[in-house]
Amino acid sequence: MICTLCPRECRAERTDTKPGGVCGQPSAPVVAKAMLHQWEEPCLVGVHGAGCVFFSGCNLRCCFCQNGVLSREGFGKPITVERLRQIFHELIDQGAACLDLVTPTHFTPAILEALGDEKWPVPVVWNCGGYEKAETIRALDGKVQVYLPDFKYALPDVARRYSGAADYFERSTEAILEMYRQTGPYVLEDGLLKRGVLIRHLLLPGQLENTRRCIDWVAEHFAPGQVLFSLMSQYTPQPGATGNLARHVTAAEYRAAAQYMENCGITDGYTQERTSAREEYTPDFDLSGV
Template sequence: MICRLCPRNCAALRTETQGAGLCRMPEGPVVARAALHMWEEPPISGSRGSGTIFFSGCSLGCVFCQNEKISHRDFGRPIPLERLADICRELIAQGAHNLNFVNPTHYAHVIARLLAEHPMPVPTVWNSGGYDRVETLRGLEGKIQIYLPDLKYLDPAVSAKYSAAADYPQAARAAIEEMVRQTGPCRYDENGLLVRGTVIRHLILPGQVNGAKAVMDYVAGTFPPHTVLFSLMSQYTPWGDLCQTPELDRRLRRGEMTAAADYMRNLGLDGFCQERTSAKEEYTPPFDLTGV
């Protein structure tokens, strides 16, 4: 395939066995982990967990990525589509409330085919970094019930420095607006589990409280009340080689989280504030081919 799935629009030739482009992945899926996950937002994890499938490779270059073993070093196992369908069924049999495709952007074509050929009896979750193309997302309409994108930054200089993508703010805003168009306001089942809607995540970075406030201003000013959920995350943990960005080589200070959480409450955003105790390495799942 000539790939134009993500905003890089790199037109790389991805074959069934040969990786290419900035995501470095072949056309077929490469998966690093598939298991029940209890650490998503409450209406997604519920009481039994979200059935998470972690794809390898990534078209972003976030210097702080906690999943860098799969996003930067490309750990994972190539599998055929039928095995991916079996993994989905196995997670449902284990009790998964939903199927959660993590880092799926460069495998949009695979997920679209999977869900067309193998309709699933539980909601499906598109859990991405927010760096998605609107045209690609439109190909998923009707197949994805819950969108769970990051909105990392609105400053092009910051996104260029930390994610090697100066166009991230523009691309992510357009993508999230398309996601909300597709899902409409959040809807829940009788147990309070999300069955349809968009949850926008923002990870507070050290020294970037003003950036977090700008993201929240955008969400509050763009979407009518009670349309989306907003998840303010404080789990940032220094990770990988940060010698070029030493300002990120620390955990959040209590005052940074408090200031951001207060701002969220004052805006009246519906959603969640993650506790600072989540900033622990053990909250990053082991990428060891579990369930693959």
């Protein structure tokens, strides 16, 4: 295919075996790990964990990504659509509370084929970086029950510096509104998210104003009871990081962000303990489950 799945619209030729584009991946799935993951938000984990499938490649390639071995280096194993569907069933058989598809956008056609017309017994979660085309999200209508987008940036200069995506805010907000159009207000049953949008925002060191502007947009567009919001403190400096990115978020920064979130009336969601900023919370991508 000539790929226009994401806002990059790089029009790279990607076939089942030929990688290309910003994501650097073929059109057939490449997966680094499939597992029951305990470190997602509680409403996705349940008793046994979220059934995570970690796809390789990314259209953002953020310089601070803690999964850089996947997003920038493209580590993973090529598999067929049929095998991907088997993995979904295996995770469900292990007790997964959901099918958590991590960084899936560049494999959208293959994932849709793997999901097929089956009525899955757990929610399908689209766990993405937020830099999405609303058109691509519309193609998922009826196949995805829970959207889990990052909402990284409201300030174009920060988005350009860290992810080379100055238009991130415009594209992510268009996509989030389409996600909400599909799901409507979130639905929790016995503490588990069955339907809805859970917006994640990672506070970056030295970027409190960017966080405030992201919170402003969410508060202006959604009333209480409509979406969930997760304010994350787990930023972990990566090798070679410089400037503010070479340090963790301070306790004062995170307290200020959480207070601003509360002051804006966002009470449906999650905050994190600063102990979340640990390298051990990043899975060991060893091809297990693939």
